[in-house]
Amino acid sequence: MSFLWGMLWGVAAVMVIAGGAIVGVWWERKVSARIQLRLGPQQIGPAGSLQMVADVPKLLFKEDIIPAAADEPFFRYAPLAVFAPIAMSVAVIPFATGWAPFDATAGALFFLAVPSISVLGILFSAWASHNTLSAIGGVRAAAQMVSYEVPRSLSVLSVLVLAGTLRPVAVMDAWEWWWIPATFVGFIVYLISSIAEMNRGPFDIPEAESELVAGYFADYAGIRWAVFMMGEYGGMIAASLFGAAMFLGGFRLLPGAWGVVAFIAVGAVLMTIIMWMKWTFPRLRQDQLMTFCWTILTPIAIVQLFAAGVIAAWL
């Protein structure tokens, strides 16, 4: 029975993420277009809103190209290995009072740990493509994701210290408004390292289109490529919603059902900010990225954690 429920939740999560990705891609295309003095999608639907809906069948029916030199099984399933952990992570986000799709006791740990598995999928795809540029992209991605795991976890930890629990639903129950200023620095660190974690600009070094073309998924086409993109947007949705919940109060901002609306809205704003940054900033170089992570972000996160610990002890 619980297995069936799990299946159902899984399908629901995939649908939510796929739907979110469709909206997200459209929104990103509009946002980037406006930033770049363009119009973005125009032709299909009002303001091109059905463009992505039209793109999905196109991607489904495109030829599924597998390079002759590729390591076929790994090449085939690597996109799933990237996407599945990210989809799973959405399950622990608390949407309403006392309710998360998967109310795990160590949910925060789950959220931080499970998406990291996708680095394996990236390495698989990079290696299986049998392409030098992909390989470089994969190695860069692995190094980057593993590194940014540290400040990201540390910044989330500062909230968990204040709440005294790893269970997201419980964190939300314990949330107080003054946590926002108290963990604001941590929030910034969380946002930056989340961007790095999902390989988006200005930290999109693994897929840097100007040098590596598209990095680890350069050889992918059609639906497999779409799964990568869903993974990216899924990661963005998950990180935005989790950040909105943990650092900005999530559904606690407004009472009752309005809280859910406010939560989604704050998540959308965070997503827009992530897009805004991507379309504004140049990309860092590999060594600058690492330097930034270890010499700036990590110390700041540690200081934030220490401060949160002091506050928690003082209370």
Place this chain on the structure above:
Amino acid sequence: MNINELREHLCSEYPDLCPLFSVEFGDGSLTVAAERLYSAASDMRDLGFDRLGMVTAVDRGETFELVYRVTSREMRAGIFLKAEVPREDPHIKSLCDLWPAANWHEREVYDMFGIVFDGHPDLRRILLTDDWVGYPLRKDYEDERMIRRPDYI
């Protein structure tokens, strides 16, 4: 520096090169024998012609005329160095150790005319593929893929 001042300057510094200097369409050119080209180029560099603008060649039938354009920032002037090499087995000394810029230019001339530059560090075809047959800018180059122009003008 205009062309007459340039001629005087050149003649005062290198009297032996003076008779080889001629002017056409406002540009000075120094025509030397192929064996003397390197030393003449080296003299020109010492005279202040610090840039090598281009190296090219012209198919003159029995010979190939090599044309080097050297310019001077200081004098604000440029001249041609010219030398002729025979069509059969054309050789000339490379200027790569005077101006590194000569590297690609000489490769291009080799590519298009088949003139061999002795002492060039990396004399390969540059614009065409390595397995190309023939030297396209020679006037006798034939290729059935070339589009024939109509005979009227």
Place this chain on the structure above:
Amino acid sequence: MTEELVVNIGPSHPSTHGVCRMVTTLDGEIVRHVEVVIGHLHRGIEKMAENRTYLQVVPLTDRLDYVGSMYANWAYCRAVERLAGIRVPERAEYLRVIVCELQRIASHMMSVGPAGADVGATTAFMYTFAQREQVVDLFEQLCGARLTYNYVRPGGVSMDVPEGWVDNVRAFCRSHPSAMAEVDRFLFGNVIARQRMKGIGVLAPEDAVAWGASGPVARGSGVSWDLRRDDSYSVYPRLDFDIPLGSNGDCYDRARVRLWEAIESCRIIEQALDQIEPGPVMAEAVPRLITPRPGEAYDHIEGARGSLGVYLVSDGTPRPYRMKVRSPAFCNLALVPMLAEGHTLSDLVVILGSLDPVFGEVDR
């Protein structure tokens, strides 16, 4: 020292600015050796020119530097005029200066923006492209084409300006500097872009001279050499303009020199528009079939990429006996192996972009 990895970049690659192939030997992320393989766009224009009349070659020169067609037109026409002894009317000279400075803006926008795109700031690309779009629109109003203009002809220019065009150019010149100031803040002020571009691909001034570099590449290294001033041609002696120089010779300086040149070009255009007077735009009685007497002529102008020269040999027939294009991008591109060694793979594309090669001109 890890095992070396040979990465083949190009010829179809987003950052090669055309079709350039770079066989790169990597030590980890560090570039140990680059071999630039060119010729993918070689169309044999010099050979084609030998089979065409002097007028028919003009559209071919459009295809040399397709980002700066006006320059190739002009350099070629100057060489033809020198050979055939054609005197160009003054209005045509002013129009040539105006369109070529507009072309310089358009061409530099095609380099400054991609300098941002090379470091990942695609938005800067779009901002400069917005400016380029305006210039290209002006060209479209002028001669009906947006890329291959075929506008400068032996003896003058193909047609006079349409009604209202001068006002459109003035309006553009008024708005362009402030747009450039914004791009400057957006791209060259940005800390990430500076970190990516500063100290990358440093070209020493003496190397720039020895390698025959010209244009913004040489000026970025502080080599003050601009044919518009130093071998002043056309009506440039009557115009007042500054030549921006860099001091470090890195990618940042090269890109920013272009940005400032684009601002100075506006000033040149405004002066030229003030000085231009009505008159013919084509020399009287230029024959349809130009048959110069035998001889050879060389003329060069300061193109957007450096000194662009055309060497023409005539044998007294209506077709050039030999045409050679001294392409600045070809000379500048030869610097890539020297500049890129020791930098990372990410910097390689930035270095290539900072040299602003256009492969139509490199490969000819």
Place this chain on the structure above:
Amino acid sequence: MAVDENRLPVPETVSDEYAPGVKGFMQGARSLLTGLGITASASTRKPITVRYPQEKVTVSDRWRGALQLKGALGRDEIDLVSAPPHEYNAKIDGLYRNDRLSPCTGSCPANVDARGQAFLIADGRIPEAYELVRERNILPGVLGRICHHPCESACRRNRYDEPISIRLLHRFAYEEYRKVAAERIKPLPKTRDQRVAIIGSGPSGLAAAYDLMSLGYTVTMYEREAQPGGALSTGVPSYRLPRDVLYGEIADLVALGLDLRCETEVGKDVMLSSIMRENDAVLLAVGLQDSRILPLPGTHADGVVGALEFLWAANNLGDAGVKGRRLLVIGGGNVAVDVARCALRVGATEVRLSCLESDQEMPCHPWEIEEAVDEGVIAMCSMGPVEVLSEDNQVTGMRMKPCLSVFDETGRFSPTYGEDTQDIETDVVVFAIGQAARLDSLVSGTDLLVSGRGQLVVDGADGTTSVPGVFACGEVVTGPGSAINSVATGHEAATSIHRQLEGRSLTEGRIARPVPVYEKYAPVDMEYVEPDRRRAVVTLADPDERATDFRPVESGLTKEQAMAEAARCLRCESEVCVGCTFCARTCPDFAIKVERTDQPGARCLTTYELDLTKCCFCGLCAEQCPTGALQHTGQYELSFYHRDLMTFDKGEMLRSDQGSRATGLDGITSPVCPAPRTGPGERP
């Protein structure tokens, strides 16, 4: 140099640095926020991209797109420039404003439709061609011999190779027309009862007479001499203009209804005042009768002659009293050359011609002096006369001095001379420096005003004199000039008379003939012109032989030559492709293939192929097109499902009006080539 104070100053060096340490860190952080601000503000601006196709509406007329043909030989006939005399100017003006006036017609003072003539001759319709020319040039045969043909200098064919021999085509048309003249000439109907008298039967009078007769007036013409033709008869030597040509064409005019009264000198045989009473309008086309002689010392001596007197004697008597004598002509114009060449023919032993101008600036036409020198005339340029030397009242020589410059900076006649004089031995001195009118007996008994310098007072624009109803035209108005110029003034005067007699204002709504400026052509290197593109060559008689008698120097065109020559016409500005191949010749990609057939009566553009896969949209072909038939369409982004569709054949190129691939719309087929006309009476 004005320096704009507000401009951004170029920095000393473009490589600016952040401050070190914390300050630099803050600068960096601020730069990130600035970047976010710039992108945020950009998102509120108007996008630079446009929606296609709704917003892309500004189609420039200079766009270079795919090509279309507006018309083609064999499919579209050209509009002949033909109109009733009084509407002709308006028609020319309209064509001129629309850039549809061909250079030949535009440059002709009388606006003769030479393009239409060539079209008709090439088509084999030669009498029609003659009649088309006669509309504006009453003496095509005469002008075909003597015209200085400004049309040929303006001919656009000069750009490519050699101009059309328009003058010789006139002559050819006349010779062909003679064979059918009797059946084609019918008296013009006299639809109006007003009468017009014309005094003088020179070219201007004849032109006016024809215009007025075709408008239905009754025209009477008075001529002093026994033979009509005015200066053409008395002045032009018969080796240039055989008299049968001149009298034949005037006879045609008489057959059309002209009442010509020769040997009737107005002022002696009949008084002008009585002519004015009998007629509703009078046109004075009397021309110039007196030669001017410079007021130099010694000109009273025997052997000093005026040019007109000399020519009259040489032409009419065949002897001017110079046989075996030396002769010096003063003057460098056409008349001077005529005098010199006539003198050779009437037996002068040595003929010299001296003029002020250098050999480059001589006012006569270059081909004339060339022919004269071939015949043995000695040209002495840049020489000014000082004094006629005489002995016993008999001319022995002429004292000359070098002329340094003829005109001053402003272009006015103001010669400057050198010092050293030179004596030239000669027996006869002929002054050919200009002519003047002789009006005294003519105007006696009328109110006509004559200026102090002996010239008729005329309003040059419409030919009115000081007496209403009396008009003037020709050289008496304009001064010495070419025959075709006189013809043009005749047409103007006829228009004035017509307006006056209709009771309309002479000036209101009247359009002055435009004087279009045509491009100057560079000399063409004939080495690269194929033989079949060259103009017809006519033979000139051997110089030594021809200089002895008055036989015509130049031979005419044969029928084959004439039709081939007419087929060379480019039909400028007609928007009809003639298959001249200059687009194909100028195409840098060799993408165009043009062929045509010249079968008379079925001239046709047989092939026009444009291979768009090769086309580089340079636009050179359309620029070269002399007729304007080849035009750009707005379509520069063409795409097809098959590459064969990229080759446009003739039908496709011509199908623009119904929509074709070139214009972006697929259309209907159109007739391509007409069947040869083989009806009765017409040549195949």
